[in-house]
Amino acid sequence: MTLNQQRKLKTILTGLFAWTVALVLFFPIFWMFITSFKTELQAISVPPSLFFEPTLDNFRIVQERSDYLHHAWNSVVTSFGSTIIALIIAIPAAYSMAFFPGKRTKDILLWMLSTKMLPAVGVLVPIYILCRNYGLLDSKTALVIIFTLMNLPIIVWMLFSYFKDLPKEILEAARMDGATPWDEVVKVVLPLSVGAISSTALLSIVLCWNEAFWSLNLTASDAAPLTAMIASYSSPEGLFWAKLSAASTLACAPIVIFGWFCQKQLVQGLTFGAVK
Amino acid sequence: MKRLTKNTLTYAVSITAAMTAASAFSATQITVATVNNGHMIEMQKLTPEFEKANPGIKVKWVTLEEGVLRQNVTQDIANGSGLYDVMTIGMYEAPIWGERGWLQAVDTSGNYDEKDILPSIRGGLSYDGTMYAAPFYGESSMVMYRKDLVKAAGMEINDRDSWEHISDVAAAVNNPDEGIYGICLRGKAGWGDNMAFMTAMANSFGARWFDENWKPQLETSEWKDAVSFYVDLLTKYGPPGSSSNSFNENLALFNEGKCGMWIDATIAASFVTDPKQSKVADKVGFAQSPYSVTEKGANWLWAWALGIPAATKNAEAAQKFVRWATSKEYIQLVGQKNGWAAVPTGTRTSTYENPKFQKAAVFADAELKAINSADPTDSTLKPSPYVGVQFAAIPEFQAIGTTAGQMISGALSGSMTVDQALKSANTSADRQMRQAGYY
Numbered sequence: 001m002t003l004n005q006q007r008k009l010k011t012i013l014t015g016l017f018a019w020t021v022a023l024v025l026f027f028p029i030f031w032m033f034i035t036s037f038k039t040e041l042q043a044i045s046v047p048p049s050l051f052f053e054p055t056l057d058n059f060r061i062v063q064e065r066s067d068y069l070h071h072a073w074n075s076v077v078t079s080f081g082s083t084i085i086a087l088i089i090a091i092p093a094a095y096s097m098a099f100f101p102g103k104r105t106k107d108i109l110l111w112m113l114s115t116k117m118l119p120a121v122g123v124l125v126p127i128y129i130l131c132r133n134y135g136l137l138d139s140k141t142a143l144v145i146i147f148t149l150m151n152l153p154i155i156v157w158m159l160f161s162y163f164k165d166l167p168k169e170i171l172e173a174a175r176m177d178g179a180t181p182w183d184e185v186v187k188v189v190l191p192l193s194v195g196a197i198s199s200t201a202l203l204s205i206v207l208c209w210n211e212a213f214w215s216l217n218l219t220a221s222d223a224a225p226l227t228a229m230i231a232s233y234s235s236p237e238g239l240f241w242a243k244l245s246a247a248s249t250l251a252c253a254p255i256v257i258f259g260w261f262c263q264k265q266l267v268q269g270l271t272f273g274a275v276k
Numbered sequence: 277m278k279r280l281t282k283n284t285l286t287y288a289v290s291i292t293a294a295m296t297a298a299s300a301f302s303a304t305q306i307t308v309a310t311v312n313n314g315h316m317i318e319m320q321k322l323t324p325e326f327e328k329a330n331p332g333i334k335v336k337w338v339t340l341e342e343g344v345l346r347q348n349v350t351q352d353i354a355n356g357s358g359l360y361d362v363m364t365i366g367m368y369e370a371p372i373w374g375e376r377g378w379l380q381a382v383d384t385s386g387n388y389d390e391k392d393i394l395p396s397i398r399g400g401l402s403y404d405g406t407m408y409a410a411p412f413y414g415e416s417s418m419v420m421y422r423k424d425l426v427k428a429a430g431m432e433i434n435d436r437d438s439w440e441h442i443s444d445v446a447a448a449v450n451n452p453d454e455g456i457y458g459i460c461l462r463g464k465a466g467w468g469d470n471m472a473f474m475t476a477m478a479n480s481f482g483a484r485w486f487d488e489n490w491k492p493q494l495e496t497s498e499w500k501d502a503v504s505f506y507v508d509l510l511t512k513y514g515p516p517g518s519s520s521n522s523f524n525e526n527l528a529l530f531n532e533g534k535c536g537m538w539i540d541a542t543i544a545a546s547f548v549t550d551p552k553q554s555k556v557a558d559k560v561g562f563a564q565s566p567y568s569v570t571e572k573g574a575n576w577l578w579a580w581a582l583g584i585p586a587a588t589k590n591a592e593a594a595q596k597f598v599r600w601a602t603s604k605e606y607i608q609l610v611g612q613k614n615g616w617a618a619v620p621t622g623t624r625t626s627t628y629e630n631p632k633f634q635k636a637a638v639f640a641d642a643e644l645k646a647i648n649s650a651d652p653t654d655s656t657l658k659p660s661p662y663v664g665v666q667f668a669a670i671p672e673f674q675a676i677g678t679t680a681g682q683m684i685s686g687a688l689s690g691s692m693t694v695d696q697a698l699k700s701a702n703t704s705a706d707r708q709m710r711q712a713g714y715y
Contacts, residue, residue, distance in 0.1 A: 040553050041531065041552070044528035044532060045532060046532060065317065065320070129355060216344050217347070217348065220307055220338045220360065221307060221337065221338045224338070228340075231340060232312055232338075232339035232340055232341070233312060233339075235312040235524070236311055236312075236313065236342040236468075236524075237313050237523055237524070237544075238313050238314055238524070238527075239524065239527060239547070239553060240312065240524075
């Protein structure tokens with residue numbers, strides 16, 4: 001086998017492997033999508049059917065029973081709202097830690113990350129009681145605060161690792177030209193980090209969008225996001241797979257479309273360093 | 277400047293007055309928390325009728341998965357948050373929460389006709405003679421079987437057959453090569469899953485959860501006989517992976533025509549006879565649950581009911597809603613709008629006396645018989661200190677039942693023997709009861 005052939009084979013094998021992994025990952029979503037067009041009887045049939053007469057009944061039922069737009073709006077407000085607030089806090093924090101590290105910066109970063117290691121249910125009761133006392137149960141404000149705090153460590157870490165790789169000389173040059181710290185962040189750091197910030201923001205939005213634990217525990221109807229809507233289609237007594245799949249498809253759709261449009265930034269942010 | 281201030285003040289006062297007036301006339305809003313099942317969804321659809329009859333009240337719905345509902349509702353009630361005005365609870369919670377003062381008593385005055393409610397259901401939802409939740413629909417358990425398969429195997433199923441006979445029928449019908457299994461039963465761990473079934477079966481073998489001194493009795497020969505019989509039956513004639521099957525999984529198998537028999541909640545009767553979701557709708561027969569040494573407690577009793585938390589700020593509107601949703605008139609309304617086969621059953625005598633219902637629901641007689649034969653206050657052969665057929669209505673039972681369910685599910689999947697499973701379950705129950713101060 002010549003070197004060229006070897007290279008070709010390697011490319012084909014890598015491609016094959018990548019496709020297999022992608023298909024395995026995508027299969028549950030594909031299955032959910034096609035189940036949403038089946039009747040309940042088709043949804044449970046063994047062996048499962050791939051070819052069937054599709055029906056839109058499940059979507060009609062979901063639309064009739066749940067106010068999809070109400071839930072979707074709550075999801076948009078909570079995930080975008082909390083991501084914006086988290087970025088406003090995280091950008092200056094990551095900037096100061098990356099460019100002016102102190103003796104304890106590493107410890108602070110580790111401590112921030114350690115808060116993610118605590119199981120959420122461990123703080124459910126105190127947070128529930130706080131929300132009750134401040135009248136925040138079933139309010140979007142509570143979810144925005146919780147989501148912000150939940151994602152802050154990850155956002156700070158991601159931005160910190162990115163800012164750290166930015167050459168300090170660029171900032172020094174800016175300072176020589178008389179830039180204030182505010183100018184440095186706004187006019188130098190931010191334009192250089194658009195990719196990183198958008199991918200971080202997108203990750204945060206996706207995490208908030210998919211968050212179910214706090215959404216289910218702290219909301220009832222007014223602030224219930226799409227995750228709560230999906231949960232309402234699980235049934236203790238009765239078949240519900242097709243309807244549940246339809247509700248899930250509707251809940252996933254906006255974020256998948258959004259992710260599709262932001263694909264470029266996401267890949268760029270996750271794969272490229274600052275200056276290469 | 278003075279004039280401006282005066283004007284501003286005038287506007288502010290008039291706006292405030294207008295807002296106060298508006299809020300005085302605005303509707304009271306009540307939030308109803310419920311599980312997702314057919315009858316509840318129907319109630320949600322018919323709510324505009326209630327709102328039309330009570331113009332001052334608006335109803336908001338929160339539908340949740342059963343486990344999440346229990347958790348949310350318990351949180352809400354224990355913290356007095358007042359997030360929900362009406363909540364769907366089961367027969368297990370109603371007497372316990374009623375005793376603790378967490379629920380308001382149901383207003384049964386006037387034309388509500390409390391006496392029309394089936395006595396066993398009313399008893400199960402009451403504490404000290406007061407009803408703390410109004411039954412929306414009730415259920416017991418019974419045998420659902422494939423008439424065609426049983427007949428073809430030359431067998432017969434009758435009310436109150438013995439477990440031995442059920443095992444014989446399962447053996448005769450079982451044909452795994454054709455994808456047909458003799459019997460489908462719950463195996464998924466959970467106090468409301470496999471343990472609901474297992475407890476009713478164990479009752480009929482003469483078992484009980486606790487003796488008169490609240491000592492757990494899981495290591496007795498009655499429990500061993502019952503669980504061994506169950507494991508043996510399902511291992512030989514059950515579908516593969518039975519230890520992860522509960523109501524919905526078995527419903528899917530039965531509707532697909534894969535089960536010869538299925539013993540489960542009576543509510544299933546309306547699903548398995550519905551041609552829209554069952555391939556065997558016209559081939560299903562019903563019979564009363566089997567027994568071994570006693571008929572006592574051989575079939576369970578459960579009701580989904582509407583309760584009003586003590587912390588609600590809209591008690592009057594909540595009472596009005598609960599009375600409407602659990603009334604005879606509501607059942608009439610569903611019958612007229614959706615047909616009599618779709619009405620919520622298992623709550624009122626008048627439903628079963630209605631000729632239209634009798635004609636529409638082929639399972640009506642079997643269901644009523646099953647519900648009436650279950651007595652939560654006397655469900656074990658030997659005396660027991662607790663109320664409940666397939667559970668003991670004490671707060672500790674959820675944890676005890678779930679642990680036992682995990683052990684028995686383990687025995688079913690073959691990861692431990694029946695003796696080991698019952699020993700671990702008993703030890704765990706003993707520890708919990710001791711910690712809770714029962715002895």
